[in-house]
Amino acid sequence: MTEAVEKGNFVLKLESFFNSCILEGWKDSIVTLQTTVKLTEWSENLGIVRRCVDSIVEKILTPPPKVNKSLTEAISFFHEIEKKYI
Amino acid sequence: MQVTWSYTYTRKGFSKQQQSVPKDWWTEDISDLDIDLFRCIIIAIKSTYMLPPQLIGEALHVYACRWLPDATKITPPESSVSQTDDVAENHRKIIEIIVTMIPADKGSVSVGFLLRLLSIASHLGASTVTKTELIRRSSLQLEEATVSDLLFPTHSSSNQHYYDIDLVAAVLDSFLLLWRRTSPAPIENSQSMRSIRKIGKLIDTYLQVVARDINLPVSKVLSVAEALPDIARKDHDDLYKGINIYLKVKNYMQHVLNII
Numbered sequence: 001m002t003e004a005v006e007k008g009n010f011v012l013k014l015e016s017f018f019n020s021c022i023l024e025g026w027k028d029s030i031v032t033l034q035t036t037v038k039l040t041e042w043s044e045n046l047g048i049v050r051r052c053v054d055s056i057v058e059k060i061l062t063p064p065p066k067v068n069k070s071l072t073e074a075i076s077f078f079h080e081i082e083k084k085y086i
Numbered sequence: 087m088q089v090t091w092s093y094t095y096t097r098k099g100f101s102k103q104q105q106s107v108p109k110d111w112w113t114e115d116i117s118d119l120d121i122d123l124f125r126c127i128i129i130a131i132k133s134t135y136m137l138p139p140q141l142i143g144e145a146l147h148v149y150a151c152r153w154l155p156d157a158t159k160i161t162p163p164e165s166s167v168s169q170t171d172d173v174a175e176n177h178r179k180i181i182e183i184i185v186t187m188i189p190a191d192k193g194s195v196s197v198g199f200l201l202r203l204l205s206i207a208s209h210l211g212a213s214t215v216t217k218t219e220l221i222r223r224s225s226l227q228l229e230e231a232t233v234s235d236l237l238f239p240t241h242s243s244s245n246q247h248y249y250d251i252d253l254v255a256a257v258l259d260s261f262l263l264l265w266r267r268t269s270p271a272p273i274e275n276s277q278s279m280r281s282i283r284k285i286g287k288l289i290d291t292y293l294q295v296v297a298r299d300i301n302l303p304v305s306k307v308l309s310v311a312e313a314l315p316d317i318a319r320k321d322h323d324d325l326y327k328g329i330n331i332y333l334k335v336k337n338y339m340q341h342v343l344n345i346i
Contacts, residue, residue, distance in 0.1 A: 057130045
């Protein structure tokens with residue numbers, strides 16, 4: 001069933017969970033990638049392997065100071081949102 | 087707000103007081119991955135040219151330490167037979183893939199690591215391509231080697247002696263082949279002269295250690311000693327010392343045998 005028929009499908013929820021909870025995390029991306037070994041063909045066809053690899057490589061290549069900076073930026077960004085909307 | 091880093095950094099020599107994140111913070115975590123997935127990550131990183139080759143080399147080193155058997159431990163023939171074929175096959179696959187990923191830059195990995203890999207590859211019966219590549223890479227950095235880097239146990243059950251002198255001979259031959267080609271007529275105090283003298287000293291010191299091995303055939307010791315060109319030795323003191331040790335050990339053993 002696609003989103004055109006009924007909103008809030010399982011696929012969409014899974015997709016957003018995968019993007020926000022798995023790929024954002026360092027260790028989570030690694031654990032997920034290692035788990036794909038058990039279902040190689042599926043994982044590759046669904047692009048899980050590629051996306052996990054991309055996410056891990058991106059984190060490795062991000063220089064540590066930049067991570068800290070973006071983290072503080074993110075926090076101040078959230079504070080701003082908090083002030084404005086909540 | 088408290089941020090906890092998810093990476094684990096448990097290796098020796100890491101000071102907890104270190105404020106900044108170490109450059110190799112990621113190496114240990116990705117070592118949990120299967121070799122094929124690990125290869126995907128390393129190849130992707132290498133293709134960006136964003137990280138220094140030494141850092142890639144360090145990642146390979148961490149992975150090898152995690153998955154490959156310890157080269158310095160002697161495996162008695164019984165245990166290598168009982169070791170399942172699957173495990174050995176997997177080890178062979180890992181070492182062969184690791185070797186293909188070593189960055190081409192000289193010094194991206196240490197010579198000690200290369201020699202340890204060579205010893206493991208020889209023990210596991212890895213492909214000739216893998217062994218040849220390791221011999222070639224080790225010989226390019228042989229000058230940096232210490233005697234302890236060269237001392238690895240032989241794994242062949244047919245050999246009665248302890249140290250694997252054949253591998254050292256192979257690396258030395260590879261070194262000399264290149265050295266002869268690049269320096270046909272070395273002059274005193276030139277780089278190539280300093281280089282061969284250093285190797286001469288290294289090999290003679292090595293021979294002093296292996297000379298204590300009673301079962302080592304004299305022909306093997308001689309062939310390594312004779313492989314070096316004359317100019318590799320300023321004097322022959324170290325070589326004589328080695329021969330002396332060898333004779334003393336042989337004499338002593340003969341003496342013991344006579345008493346029995």
